[in-house]
Amino acid sequence: MTERPRDDSGKKHELDDIERIASRVPGWLSRLEGELLYSLALGAPAHGCIVEIGSWQGKSTIWLAAGARSGRGARVIAVDPHRDTRFHADGEDTEVALRKNLAAAGLSHQIDVVVATSERAVEGWKQPISLLWIDGDHEYESVKRDFLLWEKHVVEGGMVALHDTLYWEGPARVVSEFLQPLRRYSDLSFVDTITFATKRQDPTLAQLLSKRKAILHRHVYAVRAAAAPDPFHVATLFDGLARLRRIRVPLRWRSPDR
Numbered sequence: 001m002t003e004r005p006r007d008d009s010g011k012k013h014e015l016d017d018i019e020r021i022a023s024r025v026p027g028w029l030s031r032l033e034g035e036l037l038y039s040l041a042l043g044a045p046a047h048g049c050i051v052e053i054g055s056w057q058g059k060s061t062i063w064l065a066a067g068a069r070s071g072r073g074a075r076v077i078a079v080d081p082h083r084d085t086r087f088h089a090d091g092e093d094t095e096v097a098l099r100k101n102l103a104a105a106g107l108s109h110q111i112d113v114v115v116a117t118s119e120r121a122v123e124g125w126k127q128p129i130s131l132l133w134i135d136g137d138h139e140y141e142s143v144k145r146d147f148l149l150w151e152k153h154v155v156e157g158g159m160v161a162l163h164d165t166l167y168w169e170g171p172a173r174v175v176s177e178f179l180q181p182l183r184r185y186s187d188l189s190f191v192d193t194i195t196f197a198t199k200r201q202d203p204t205l206a207q208l209l210s211k212r213k214a215i216l217h218r219h220v221y222a223v224r225a226a227a228a229p230d231p232f233h234v235a236t237l238f239d240g241l242a243r244l245r246r247i248r249v250p251l252r253w254r255s256p257d258r
Helices: 009-022 031-043 059-070 095-104 140-153 169-179 205-227 233-237 239-253
Strands: 049-053 076-080 111-115 129-134 154-162 185-191 194-199
Touching: 009 031, 009 059, 031 059, 031 129, 031 154, 031 185, 031 194, 049 059, 049 140, 059 076, 059 095, 059 129, 076 095, 095 111, 129 140, 140 154, 140 169, 154 169, 169 185, 169 194, 185 205
Parallel strands: 049 076, 049 129, 076 111, 129 154
Antiparallel strands: 154 194, 185 194
């Protein structure tokens, strides 16, 4: 019996719809990065939540919540102080814009908005985390603090992803000092400026070897990115590799209970 080709037209239309909505929201996220977040959230088990550190006005929040809604229904916890940071003008408050954008996307019911700093929000935290997305203050000490405070709550087989790991020293150092050397993080990969990995207490030899290969690929990617005249031009240079890695993402979430 000949296997019928899979029809991905419905998924493409859904992604096009999400991109159309997200493109109206101020922020810094390429479509490839948005689709990656969608894929990660799509497979995130519902027994753990998705935590976003740094929501701004909701661009990445929309991709995460849309993926969770289409997948296993994991709840998105969007953490951001929304005011009184070095990124806000005097008196600026982005919470209203965030809630308005989430409502316009029809995703408010999928998200818990937490108006607090990362340090305050994690106090007394007890929920397991399936996916941790770090995109807050990009200063090294801030990124390191966010990682160390929250990653201990990421479940076995859960994923950690960081934004802007090519052009910002803070996220790049956290990747090189923690995600890359720590044995408990395997399946390391990247799409555009996002680097992500899976948390495993006992990775297999094959997974560790694959991680070493990915680190080499990422180094080459970073060198090419640094030489690119346009930061997102690197997405074109490595489009085949990026798309291959993006397509593989949902496979990593497969578990015996599925």
